[in-house]
Amino acid sequence: MFTLLSRSLITTAVSAAVLVSTTGSAIAATNTLTVTAVNRSGAKVSIAANVINVSTNVSYTIRTGKARKLPKGSYAVLAAIPTGYTTTLGGKPVKVSGSTKLTLDARYGKPVNLGISPAVTGLEKRTQARLCVDSFISTSVEGYGSDDSPVYVIPTASKKIQFAAMGTWTNALGSGDSYAVVHRSNGVPSTPSRAFKRASLGTVTVDSRRGTGIANYNGFAVQPQDGCATDLYSNLFTTEDPTYSKVHLTPGNWHLRSDSQATTSTGEGWNVDSLFASRKVAAGKPAFVRFNGAATGPGYELPTVIRGRMNYSLDDMFTDPGFRWSGDPAKVVATLKTGGKTVKTRKVGTYGVYGPQLEYWVKKAGWYTLSVNATRYYPGITLPSGMLSTASGVVFRFPAKPDTSVLPPLFTVQHVPAGLNNWNRAKAGSTTNVAIRLNRAGHDTDAKRGANPKLKSLSTKISTDGGRTWRSVPVRKINGVWHAIVPNPASGAVSLRTRATYTNGGYTEATVFRAYAIG
CATH class of the missing domain: 2.60.40 (Immunoglobulin-like)
Incomplete structure (x- = not known):
């Protein structure tokens, strides 16, 4: 033979x-x-x-x-x-x-061997490789290896076959530095190995915080987004505690991913949330991403009227301010009023429900007020003691007409506190500047956008007793961005409520209970 x-x-x-x-x-x-x-x-x-x-x-x-x-x-x-x-x-x-x-x-087959120069020591190395046809991932084949058990690939000169490999180095603790490099080619080279100089890598600082989620553990993973390497996956670390680390990556497009796991009442481990940050990494350039930031609350969704039907998504009430789509499950009560009368109410638990919305056919022109209140809820999981962002609310007042397709003249309001530690806590008696983000992102291209509303006033109130009482705090621009200037109490947590009022008579009011902690 x-x-x-x-x-x-x-x-x-x-x-x-x-x-x-x-x-x-x-x-x-x-x-x-x-x-x-x-x-x-x-x-x-x-x-x-x-x-x-x-x-x-x-x-x-x-x-x-x-x-x-x-x-x-x-x-x-x-x-x-x-x-x-x-x-x-x-x-x-x-x-x-x-x-x-x-x-x-x-x-x-030849061993796939990826390296870094100067060499990395003291870290666990993992390698994975993939073959594709014309970069179609769905029909690809993959293999995984380590120093003790390499993955092999058979060389071929055919340009129809694409080769991709990713090597990672990590201590699995989320401290210190981690590395991930990607090697791609059309055809499989006779020696499918490559060493990358450290100077050729970009660096992403990863700030993974705690306190706002229901998870016991948070993992951090990287996924390249170019060619045959798209969505190769490597979890670099999973920890209970917050992490602040640097990840060095080859230039290109990457998804940086945070996966949260919680323990159920029966002792099972469930993945309860995933956040994806897209970053274009360049050699020698820094980048930054923060996961699980404070003031998780109402997100980017606005009520929209499409061919006379008003709709508002109800799964956007607990959104990390750093991410567009990240709503956590909740129990939600939504009420729509016009002319002093309630015309629509919906109560829903959003867990396991695809695209829950409040929907209403606009029967006559007028001013409408949509109020949505939500509390955290995940069946089978007990919320952690001292958890932040336990409840949220949003109110929109806006004009609407029958048989129209428009994005109402509104902004969403989000709070982004600065100067917190990695448990999303501020020092007792300190002052926290809370950036106020006003966004107007439409999600339906059939809705006529029109001009942005003109801001008449912007006001913020805080509560230090769980929302029983509220008091106003100063709001001013810092470097062109509106900020609420919050004097912090000696202990407990701070709830935030901001109202943006427009010259047309409408307004948006967003509330986050226990937005951040003190201590």
Whole structure:
């Protein structure tokens, strides 16, 4: 067998695939493909392989060692071949015509070895690799490795096969520095290894705070977003405590991800929240991301009228101010009034409900007031003692007419306290400047946006007794941004309520109970 294989290799420029195609009248019009997979020990193995028509992008899953009928044409075959605890990835183009056979031999696989120069020491290294066809992730194959058990890939000159690999180094604690590098190519190089100079990396400072969520643990992961490497995933650390660390990344587009896990009343661990931050990383340049910031409350959603139907999303009442879409589950009560009368009410628990909304057909022109109040709720999970952002509310007053499609002249209001520690706490007796963000982001392109409302006044009140009493605090611009200047109490927590009033008679009022703590 090795003699025949060696001769084949000589005549095919050292290819790891042996291809035989039989055509002619003896095989009618039936076209079949048989893929043989050989592991690193030289044994044939039965595995699933992905076969992709490179002209139509139609894909098939076939079992190696068995002939599969396919339309005549050009294909690419991808497979992950196991040998003990190791995996070898192989990808080859093939033209199917008549009875076609293709062999993927893992013994020709080369180890994927990514490194950093100067070398990183004292950190755990992990490697993952992927093969794609024209960067389609859904039909890709992947393998995972470490220093003790590398992942292998079979070289190929075919540009139809894309190769991507990610290497990560971390102490898994969220302290100190972590690294993630990505190597991509069209075709698989004969030596699928690369060392990256530290100076070529960008640095993202990751501030992962605690206090606002229901989770017992928070994990941080990185996912590249370019080509065949898109959405490769590596969790760098998972901790109970806050973390403040630096992550060094190869230039390109990345998703930085925070996953939160909580323990249920039955002792199960559930993933209860995920936040994604997109960052374009450049060599030698710094970037920053903060997860689980204070004043989690009403987010970016505005009521909208589409062809006379008013709607407002009810799953946006506990949103991290740093993220557009991050609403946590809640029990919500929404009420719509006009002319002093209630015309619509909805009560809903948003957990497990897809796109909960308050909807109302506008019957006559007039001023409408939408009030929404929410409390945190996650079935099966007990909220942590001392948790922040336990309740929130928002009120919108705006004009509406029947048979229109408009984004009402309103802003959303969000609070962003500065100077807090990594538990989202301010020092007793200190002063906290709370930035007030006014946004007007439409989510339906059919809604006519119109001009932004003109601000008549902006006022903020605080409560230090859980919302029983409220008092006004100064509001002024700092570097062009509105801020509430909050004198902090000696202990407890601070609730925030801000009203933006417009010259047209409308207003927005947003409230976050226990927005941040003291201590």
